[in-house]
Amino acid sequence: MSRHSVAKESSALQRRLEGLNAARELAGGVLPDATLDSTLALLERASSRRSMSADHTVVGFFGATGSGKSSLFNAVNGAEIATAAARRPTTSEPLASVWGVEGSEPLLDWLQVNKRHHAQAVDGFADESTGLILLDLPDFDSTSAANRAVVERMVGLVDVLVWVLDPQKYADAAVHNEFLTPMASHGAVTLVVLNQIDKLPAAEVPHVLESLQGILKRDGLGTVKVLGASALTGAGVDKVRASIRQVVQAREAISQRLSADVARAADELAGAAGEGDAAGIKAGTVDRLTEQLATAANVHVVVDAVARSYKRESTARTGWPVTRWMIGLRADPLRRLNLRRVGAAADTNRTSLPKASAAERARTDSAVRDFADAASEGAPGPWRNAIRGAAREGREKLPGALDHAIASTDLKAERKSWWWGIFNVLQWLALLTAVGGLGWLGVLAVLGYLQMPVPEVPRVEGWPYPTLMIAGGVALGILLAMLGKVFAAGAARARAASARKKLAASIRAVAQREIVEPVDLEVNRLKSFNKALKTARGR
Structure with missing residues (x-):
């Protein structure tokens, strides 16, 4: 894969990681904390892995007790590195076989792999520039809680997952339900090896492989490569090694693994949130x-x-x-x-x-x-x-x-x-007019009572001025009051x-x-x- 393609893939992955983180932050207080915490843990793992060596591809060998996982690991290495004899029938801690030691130490420290082996050249893994780390891991069905915890942690960390199954237990529900099915989105970085095919009649091997392929298809891993091999006789080991070599040379495993993790986390968020948009505010x-x-x-x-x-x-x-x-x-x-x-x-x-x-x-x-x-x-x-x-x-x-x-x-x-001021002035003028008329008549009345000369009162059409002043003042006041109510109502x-x-x-x-x-x-x-x-x- 060219440097340009690698950079493009890395840029696309960065955008997806940023999108996932934004979705997680936006869903705070809406989705369950467990789902958001799981997404955050994935983002932290992705950030840590991307900060480590991009020149090394980590390939983990996973399998159940008795699957011959460690023996296959040795066969692929071309050396007896992992002890698979009766002295130690199960792997108790991860073991790393490294091609290209330079730059691998921080990555192995992050993986918490303490047992490390500087591997020698073997058919395709020839020199220090290869950049490959093979991990032999504890059995996933181990009765030891510590061993099982290591497996569950490594499933989430390695770049490529090699599942080693055997003819007797290849359909075992434990491995399919607990590990393979949940990792269905990781088909691009998953390889399944049916080990110990030497225990099967040669004519039955294709049928068993076909049966295994059908089970994997039901698990959502229909595109996963399935290989038959025998660590004891060496049959098919070269194909396993070639498949791993192909992944290493493509330099896509890290991005593909993290992209699959992001897709899975995004699906979990979508599953918790549901699909659809709100109608919004009209x-x-x-x-x-x-x-x-x-x-x-x-x-x-x-x-x-x-x-x-x-x-x-x-x-x-x-x-x-x-x-x-x-x-x-x-x-x-x-x-x-x-x-x-x-x-x-x-x-x-x-x-x-x-x-x-x-x-x-x-x-x-x-x-x-x-x-x-x-x-x-x-x-x-x-x-x-x-x-x-x-x-x-x-x-x-x-x-x-x-x-x-x-x-x-x-x-x-x-x-x-x-209009208040105008009406108010007119009202007072009307009142003063009426009061003036009353006063005028009052003066005339007092003069008459005292038997004093009473001056002639001006008249209009026979109506005396004082009377007209009183009547006019009162009438104007009432009219203004009525008009005021009309104005006030409007x-x-x-x-x-x-x-x-x-x-x-x-x-x-x-x-x-x-x-x-x-x-x-x-x-x-x-x-x-x-x-x-x-x-x-x-x-």
């Missing part, structure tokens, strides 16, 4: 949520209070001065709700709106739930729960947030209307509409902050997770 759903929250927060009560407060204030400022003082005896609707103050005062104040009833709380819960359900539609189970959970968390903050939003909304309650509607719009904006801002944004964050997190997982899978 404008219509935000509008419905805002409307429901506004109703639950008694915005209609505030809007009505704004209208009534304006009418009250208009009457107090433009009504007939003789009776307008009576308006002050009625409480201001906005003041009763503690909504007269805005700005700095509103930061610490709350409204005096009635606490939400059970029906209003149910309305709020339903509105939030419907919004979250619509946004999470299509999302797989764990992510749907995360999206809904974000909405529920925001729901707990809504009562205080909505109340504060209403309290801090400037309803322009203190803003005066231009302006109150406009003021209420403006308040409704401002309150709706405040409620929408709360909904956006407490519900929409957290939900949108989870929706986008799912999108990013799926994208990262796609990268990790190399798609």
